Amino acid sequence: xxxxxxxxxxxxxxxxxxxxxxxxxxxxxxxxxxxxxxxxxxxxxxxxxxxxxxxxxxxxxxxxxxxxxxxxxxxxxxxxxxxxxxxxxxxxxxxxxxxxxxxxxxxxxxxxxxxxxxxxxxxxxxxxxxxxxxxxxxxxxxxxxxxxxxxxxxxxxxxxxxxxxxxxxxxxxxxxxxxxxxxxxxxxxxxxxxxxxxxxxxxxxxxxxxxxxxxxxxxxxxxxxxxxxxxxxxxxxxxxxxxxxxxxxxxxxxxxxxxxxxxxxxxxxxxxxxxxxxxxxxxxxxxxxxxxxxxxxxxxxxxxxxxxxxxxxxxxxxxxxxxxxxxxxxxxxxxxxxxxxxxxxxxxxxxxxxxxxxxxxxxxxxxxxxxxxxxxxxxxxxxxxxxxxxxxxxxxxxxxxxxxxxxxxxxxxxxxxxxxxxxxxxxxxxxxxxxxxxxxxxxxxxxxxxxxxxxxxxxxxxxxxxxxxxxxxxxxxxxxxxxxxxxxxxxxxxxxxxxxxxxxxxxxxxxxxxxxxxxxxxxxxxxxxxxxxxxxxxxxxxxxxxxxxxxxxxxxxxxxxxxxxxxxxxxxxxxxxxxxxxxxxxx
Amino acid sequence: xxxxxxxxxxxxxxxxxxxxxxxxxxxxxxxxxxxxxxxxxxxxxxxxxxxxxxxxxxxxxxxxxxxxxxxxxxxxxxxxxxxxxxxxxxxxxxxxxxxxxxxxxxxxxxxxxxxxxxxxxxxxxxxxxxxxxxxxxxxxxxxxxxxxxxxxxxxxxxxxxxxxxxxxxxxxx
Numbered sequence: 164x165x166x167x168x169x170x171x172x173x174x175x176x177x178x179x180x181x182x183x184x185x186x187x188x189x190x191x192x193x194x195x196x197x198x199x200x201x202x203x204x205x206x207x208x209x210x211x212x213x214x215x216x217x218x219x220x221x222x223x224x225x226x227x228x229x230x231x232x233x234x235x236x237x238x239x240x241x242x243x244x245x246x247x248x249x250x251x252x253x254x255x256x257x258x259x260x261x262x263x264x265x266x267x268x269x270x271x272x273x274x275x276x277x278x279x280x281x282x283x284x285x286x287x288x289x290x291x292x293x294x295x296x297x298x299x300x301x302x303x304x305x306x307x308x309x310x311x312x313x314x315x316x317x318x319x320x321x322x323x324x325x326x327x328x329x330x331x332x333x334x335x336x337x338x339x340x341x342x343x344x345x346x347x348x349x350x351x352x353x354x355x356x357x358x359x360x361x362x363x364x365x366x367x368x369x370x371x372x373x374x375x376x377x378x379x380x381x382x383x384x385x386x387x388x389x390x391x392x393x394x395x396x397x398x399x400x401x402x403x404x405x406x407x408x409x410x411x412x413x414x415x416x417x418x419x420x421x422x423x424x425x426x427x428x429x430x431x432x433x434x435x436x437x438x439x440x441x442x443x444x445x446x447x448x449x450x451x452x453x454x455x456x457x458x459x460x461x462x463x464x465x466x467x468x469x470x471x472x473x474x475x476x477x478x479x480x481x482x483x484x485x486x487x488x489x490x491x492x493x494x495x496x497x498x499x500x501x502x503x504x505x506x507x508x509x510x511x512x513x514x515x516x517x518x519x520x521x522x523x524x525x526x527x528x529x530x531x532x533x534x535x536x537x538x539x540x541x542x543x544x545x546x547x548x549x550x551x552x553x554x555x556x557x558x559x560x561x562x563x564x565x566x567x568x569x570x571x572x573x574x575x576x577x578x579x580x581x582x583x584x585x586x587x588x589x590x591x592x593x594x595x596x597x598x599x600x601x602x603x604x605x606x607x608x609x610x611x612x613x614x615x616x617x618x619x620x621x622x623x624x625x626x627x628x629x630x631x632x633x634x635x636x637x638x639x640x641x642x643x644x645x646x647x648x649x650x651x652x653x654x655x656x657x658x659x660x661x662x663x664x665x666x667x668x669x670x671x672x673x674x675x676x677x678x679x680x681x682x683x684x685x686x687x688x689x690x691x692x693x694x695x696x697x698x699x700x701x702x703x704x705x706x707x708x709x710x711x712x713x714x715x716x717x718x719x720x721x722x723x724x725x726x727x728x729x730x731x732x733x734x735x736x737x738x739x740x741x742x743x744x745x746x747x748x749x750x
Numbered sequence: 751x752x753x754x755x756x757x758x759x760x761x762x763x764x765x766x767x768x769x770x771x772x773x774x775x776x777x778x779x780x781x782x783x784x785x786x787x788x789x790x791x792x793x794x795x796x797x798x799x800x801x802x803x804x805x806x807x808x809x810x811x812x813x814x815x816x817x818x819x820x821x822x823x824x825x826x827x828x829x830x831x832x833x834x835x836x837x838x839x840x841x842x843x844x845x846x847x848x849x850x851x852x853x854x855x856x857x858x859x860x861x862x863x864x865x866x867x868x869x870x871x872x873x874x875x876x877x878x879x880x881x882x883x884x885x886x887x888x889x890x891x892x893x894x895x896x897x898x899x900x901x902x903x904x905x906x907x908x909x910x911x912x913x914x915x916x917x918x919x920x921x922x923x
Contacts, residue, residue, distance in 0.1 A: 289778060290785050295827045297774075314828060357770065357831045649788035 169343040173301030174199040175343055177265070178207050180308035183345060186236050188212060188227065188420040188610055194240025195280055196267030199333040212610065212639050217244045219603040219632040221251020225260045226607025227335035228407035229590040230565055230615075232394065234261035234315045235607060238442035242269040242280030245326075246287065250597060252322045253291035257594025258415060259392055261320040263311050264292075270330035271299050271338065284326045293321030301331040301341035309351045318360030319479040320392050323564075324462040344348045360478060364495035364503055372450075372474045373492045373580045377516060379448035379472070381523045382408045385431070385460075388415030388593065389453015389477060395498035396420065396586040399452065402501050405508055406517050409527050411439040413454055418583035424590065428527060432460040433731050434575040437534035437742050438594035440729070442527050443468050444737050451475045453497040456486035457594070474501045534742050536579055538725070546722040549573065552700055553580040556646060557616065559704045563588060564616040567605040569625030570596045572654035575727045577620045599628030605643045606636050616644070616708065621651040623673055630683065636714045637688030644707050645689075645716045650723040658726050663733075675720060692717045761792055763817050764836040764843070764913055770829040777805060778827050788812050788820050790844075792910030803831065807912045808913055836913050845911040847891045848873070850881045852902035863885050868894045880906060880913040887911075 171179070177200055188210045193201040204211050214220040239248055245266040268279040269392040284296050294314050298307050304327075311323040331336040332436055376382060378581070390399055396419050403410050403426050410420045411431040420427055430639040431439040443449060443719025449471045454460070457639070461467040464486065475482070475489035476497055483492040493500055508516075538550040553576055560566075568574040574591055583589055590608055593599040605619035616630045626647050636643055652670040661666050684691030690710055694703045696715060707715040729742045776795055783790050797804050798862045812820060817835070824830050841914040853861040854877075861880060865872060870884030885892060888911050895906065 285774065286777070289781055293826075356894055358828045481826060483821065484818055485822075623815070 165353055166606070171341065171343055172199075172332065172334040172339040173304050173341055174334065174339065174706075175203045176304045176343060176637050177308065177327065177332060178203040178209065178587040179343070180345075182207060182209060182304050184308065184312045185233070189236045189238050190214055190223040190227070190238070190607065191238035192217055192220060192244065194244055194267060196241040196268075196329045197238065197244075197265075197327070198240075198270055199268070199329065199339070200238065200265070200327070212635065212641075213604075214603070214635050215631040216629070217247035218250055218599070219606075219629060219635065221248045221262070221264065222254070222597075222600055222603035222629070223607035223632070224262050224369055224609070225251060225255050225258075225600075226567060226590055226604030227611040228255075228260050228262055229604065229608075230587055230608035232587065232612070233313060234263055236263045236265070238265040238668060239267070240280065241269060241280045241284065245282055245284040248612055249291060249703075250286060250595075252288055252324065254592050254595040254600065255322040256291045256293065258388065258592065260322065261315040262322040264322060264324045266326050266668035268297065268326045268328040271328045271334075272330070274328065284324070286331060288324050289364070291322070292324045293319075295324040295326065297326045297328070298331065299328065301339050303343065305344055306330070306346050306351070306354060309346050310355060313351050314358065315378065318358070319389075321645065333594065336667065340485045361480070362478070362493045362496040362499055363749045364476070364493045364500035366503070368491055368493045369500065369503045369507050372493060372504055373511055375448060375472060375474060375491060376408075376508065376513060379519070380518050380520060381446045382406070382448040382450060382520070383442050383446040384408050385413075385426075385443060385451045385454050386410055386416045386419055386451045387413045387452065389455025389497050390419040391453075391586055392417055393453060393478070393497035393499075393718075395453070395501055397724050398498050398501040398505065400600050401505050402426075402508075404656065405505060405514055407441060407514070407520055407524065408450070411435070411443060412583075412590065413460055414578055416454070416650050417578055417589040418579075418586045422582045423584060426524075428531075430578055432457075433733070434577070434579065435460075436536055437729055438530040439525055439739060440731065440737050443471075443702075445526075446471045448472045448474065451489070452501065452561070453477060455482050462731045462737040463735055466738065468737075498701065499596045534729075539744065541722060544696075546650075546720055547694070547697060547700065548578050549650070549719070549721045549725055550580055551697065552646065552648060552694075552719045552721065553620070555700045556620070557581050557705055559701060560618060560708060561616050565590065565605075565608050565612060567591065567601045567617065567619045569601040569628075571622045571625065572622050572650075572725075573622045573625075573648045575655075577649075596654045597605060598622075598625045601625060602629045602636075602643070602645060603632045605645070606632055606641050609636075609641050609643045616725060617644060619645045621645055621647050622654060623647055623651065623675075624653045627673075627678070627681070632689070633684065633687040633689050633714050633716070640712070641714070642711050644710075644712050645684075645714065647680055647716065647718045649675055649680065649718050649719045650725070652720045652723050654723065655727070657723070659722070661726070664728075680716060680718040684714075684718075687714075688718075689714040689716050691715075693720070694718065695720045761811050761813060763792060763810050763812055764841065764911070765806075765808040765810060765821070765824075766796070766834045766836055767808060767824065767830060768832040769806060770806040770831065771802055771803050774830045777823065778829060779808075782823055783810070783820065784819060784829065785918065787830050788816065792908075792912040794912050807910070811812060834915070836915060838882070841913045841915050843911045843913040844885050845888045845891055846883065846885045846909045847894070848881060848883050848907045849895070849898060850874075850879055850904040851898050852878060852904065853880045854878045857901055861898070864894065864897055870894070879910060880892060885890060
């Protein structure tokens with residue numbers, strides 16, 4: 164019995180395809196070319212969140228994906244809207260965030276004519292997407308949407324952009340006519356013969372890795388964001404406890420391993436703590452799991468962990484040997500590989516068969532005692548120390564609070580001073596370092612996880628880049644909380660000018676009072692609170708946490724002279740880590 | 751691009767890349783080389799016998815370590831099906847050259863003789879010049895170009911090389 168074909172237009176097909184992919188929310192902003200797709204949204208159960216700037220839509224989709232593990236979806240029009248969303252695309256590409264971006268395009272017949280609001284979206288976004296596709300036939304929409312979700316969420320996740328000419332979605336245009344169909348998983352896979360990500364690690368390599376671990380007396384588990392993408396936190400915990408190997412979690416992996424676990428050494432890298440940095444430097448084996456030897460982690464490459472052998476597990480074969488040649492390369496999904504590795508270690512005798520590493524762990528805990536993170540509390544009447552604000556925020560916020568940051572000093576302090584106990588509670592722009600990320604990312608996270616408290620910790624510089632999205636949050640009743648560490652400067656740039664440019668401060672001063680952040684917050688429909696002295700910090704945080712019907716902005720006036728320590732000066736060896744303003748270099 | 755007379759060095763690598771025959775695929779491949787900072791020495795592309803696919807033959811300038819990285823990055827392109835690095839010693843290569851060279855009545859027979867030595871053909875004749883076509887391995891084309899120079903080369907157009915692996919001649923029962 165043949166079924167009657169279901170005829171519909173491309174716009175309806177696009178929305179229906181998104182519904183069938185399980186999309187519950189689209190972050191977007193309509194415009195000329197995407198208009199026809201906005202009509203069927205009215206009748207769709209998908210929630211649409213109207214942003215105030217297309218960059219906000221992209222970062223919201225990223226924040227949503229970070230917090231939920233599901234792909235975030237953003238939809239905007241052609242031309243300037245497409246170029247406005249390039250930054251989030253690049254951000255998601257660098258940090259491997261699953262995201263679908265739909266852009267409008269001028270009608271197929273007008274492409275290439277410099278039509279109004281036309282730009283070469285595919286050409287512009289080619290190098291900042293995992294894949295992009297210009298759909299030229301309405302009939303192709305269901306298949307291409309399914310391909311996009313498959314690509315965004317499998318293998319190494321990443322952003323996929325679909326560029327949709329107006330005529331194929333406009334019901335008044337015959338080009339939009341199509342017959343509905345929904346391809347099977349097999350059809351989707353078969354339609355992309357060049358895409359076959361390897362998920363299962365090679366058994367021989369896994370055995371080799373298990374044997375190498377068994378011979379190491381100073382190993383470190385060097386854990387990156389891939390652990391979170393692979394939902395591998397439990398497998399990692401099992402591996403660490405089975406082998407009693409200390410763990411460092413990179414900026415992208417904060418929360419992948421509990422900070423209060425005895426084996427956790429915290430964050431390595433340029434602003435990592437002394438123990439995490441030094442343990443990697445002194446190790447005889449780095450077990451890199453979903454991490455990519457980023458320059459901010461390795462410091463000067465030829466002096467990075469010179470005595471260490473490398474086991475490198477990554478879903479992306481291009482990461483293996485890109486920066487540091489591994490002794491045992493394993494291509495595969497981090498969770499599957501770690502589970503196999505755990506089995507291989509058990510087969511070799513489990514915990515009893517591992518060498519005695521107590522001396523190594525003692526050395527690490529010795530460093531932790533000798534060089535903890537530290538700062539000096541401010542004198543009465545002086546500006547707040549940002550670290551103190553973060554300690555209070557950490558201690559007064561509910562368990563499982565999600566914290567998002569922008570980029571700069573506040574980001575590093577938050578990563579350092581927060582105690583991450585659960586995966587997917589930390590959201591930041593790591594690879595691209597996008598200022599202004601935190602507000603929209605927090606809104607996206609809160610949209611996906613409405614029952615959780617979501618704090619965005621922001622700098623005053625970052626806040627001014629994307630603050631308009633708080634109007635979106637207020638309108639849509641998405642009660643995020645923003646902590647501005649207002650030090651009146653582009654603080655990280657100021658820090659570099661202080662340390663490396665003889666305190667010649669060039670174009671970094673922003674003023675503490677202009678804008679007035681409290682008035683600005685209230686103008687956007689948020690509650691605005693200003694905090695200037697230490698005794699006001701806790702009450703303000705408690706009050707902010709109690710407000711659940713609208714966004715809250717708490718402006719903390721912080722000390723602009725405070726610097727982020729420890730620091731490995733750029734281009735220097737990690738062994739030259741500077742632990743504090745008076746600490747000098749430790750050898 | 752280097753001039754055609756520069757002999758290929760050991761830094762040249764020959765990649766045969768099977769791709770989906772779709773709009774924009776060549777741009778993806780080419781922009782990946784540009785984005786990662788690798789130079790394409792020559793490039794030839796045409797559909798295969800199966801019209802769904804095209805084969806791109808790329809001669810790239812790279813040391814072997816960066817080459818591994820570019821191959822892995824190319825593999826990440828969704829439209830790239832398969833990449834083979836061909837060892838010049840284990841493959842057959844050809845490149846087509848069209849060349850217009852000065853050839854008046856006095857020198858024409860010398861040019862024709864040279865072209866026939868190189869198994870080429872004269873494909874167009876003018877009053878004072880001829881255009882010749884030769885399909886050969888790139889080094890032989892370099893030699894011919896060198897030998898034609900004294901006559902006065904007016905224009906050279908080469909296609910970039912195409913290549914296939916040599917057939918297995920191992921004896922099997």
